Amino acid sequence: MVVYGTAIWEETYREDPRTIKEIIDVDEETGEVQYELVEIKEYQDVYGAAVNIWNFYIDEDGTDFETAKDCIKREVLTLDEFKRIYSRYKNAEKVQAGGETDPKETDPKPEGDNKDEVEVLHYYNRPHDIYWIVANEVLVNDFGNPIPYKHKELPFSHGVLIKRLGHFYGLGFPKIIEGVQAELDTVRRMGIDRAKLHLSRPFLAASRAQLRQRDVEISPGKLIQVPNPRESLMGLEFSDTGSSRYREEELLKDDSRQATGIANPAQSVITGATATESALFKNQPLKDLDISLFKTKSGYLKELADLELKIFSSSISRKKKFTELLKLVD
Known part of the structure; x- marks a missing residue:
């Protein structure tokens, strides 16, 4: 949320079937094991997970x-994982590996061989009460399949760092300080260029000297032969970067801190303070960040709790457990 300005959470009821080999008998002499295939539910409960905003539309x-x-x-x-999760749908057998499986992030993590991967799209339509599972352009479930929850809402919640009026996605800290960071990058590049010119200065050479570019490239102990050094070759002098450049950087950094509301940890050090006071001041940036996220987390978590409660109450198995629990309480 801090980076992209938006966090998306999916709240569903998840059932993961898995086929295991249940041991029936073991021959102590030969070590032969007799077993039977049994399908179990590896996970059967309300399930929530963060959704990558690059994989959400x-x-x-x-x-x-x-x-x-x-x-x-x-x-x-x-x-294999797709077959395990969606094997209960008859059209799952038609799905082949391939499709658009490349990561969508701006800085994707390194990927290996993705020939055996499947792109799965979960489509929810609230007005028409439709839920489709599409894998590599194959509709896995039925065309008229409804949203599998009694609340009939989109099973997601989201929070934003900085709300933009009329927009779904919010603003993150990088977007807020984007302009200041561009100025800071420019100042730093100019300083680096100035330092390069100071360390490796250019030369002015007379046309009659007939010097080539490699002749004036500086290296320790190099000899450059010219008729008259004072008249044939002259180096241009560039002063080193001054302290004003670093002051400009600090001012730009202060602009970024004011825009985000997060203090500089170095400014939180107080001379002569006790260990407890120093620890409190060092944690000040984290407190500033927590304050900026407090309002966002409050609305985000409330929306998430409401959604989870709806799914919790709509589960038949959960209803039975909840009823039994109420009887025990009574």
């Missing part, structure tokens, strides 16, 4: 999940 007219009509969540699975 929201209705372009929606500003939140209450106004959005539909959305798509993208995931990439290996073919």
Whole structure:
């Protein structure tokens, strides 16, 4: 949320089937094991997970999940994992590996051989009560399959760091200080260029000296033969970068801190303070960050809790457990 300005959370009811080999008998003499295949539910409960915003597509007219009509969540699975999770659908057998499985992030993590991967798209449409699972352009479930939750809402919640009016996605710290960072990059590049010119200065050579570029490249102990050094070759002098450049950098950094509201840890050190006071001041930047996220977390977690409660109450198995629990309490 701090980087991209937006966090998306998916809250669903998850059932993961898995086939295991249940041991029936073991021959003590030969060590032969007799077993039978049994399907178990590895996970069967309310499940929540953060969604990569690069793998999420929201209705372009929606500003939140209450106004959005539909959305798509993208995931990439290996073919074996896809078969394990979606084997209960008959069309899952038609899915082959391939498709658009490349990462969508701006800085994707290194990927190995992705020939055995499958791109899975989960499409939710609230007005028409539709939930589709599309894997490599194959519709895995039925065409008229409804949203599998009684609340019939998009099973996602989201929070933003800085809200933009009329937009679904918020602003993160990098976007807020983007202009200041561009100025800071310019100042640093100019300082580096000035230092390079100071250390490796250019030369002015008379046309009659007939010098080549490699002749004036400086190296320790190098001899450059010219008729008259004072008249044939002259180096241009460039002063070193002054302290004003570093003061300009600090001023730009202060602008960034004021824009984000996060203090400089170095300015939190107080001479002569006790160990407790020093520790408190060192934690001040974290407190500033927590304050900036407090309002966002409050709304985000409330929305998430409401969604989880709806899914919790709509689960039949959970209803039975909840009823039994109430009887025990009574």
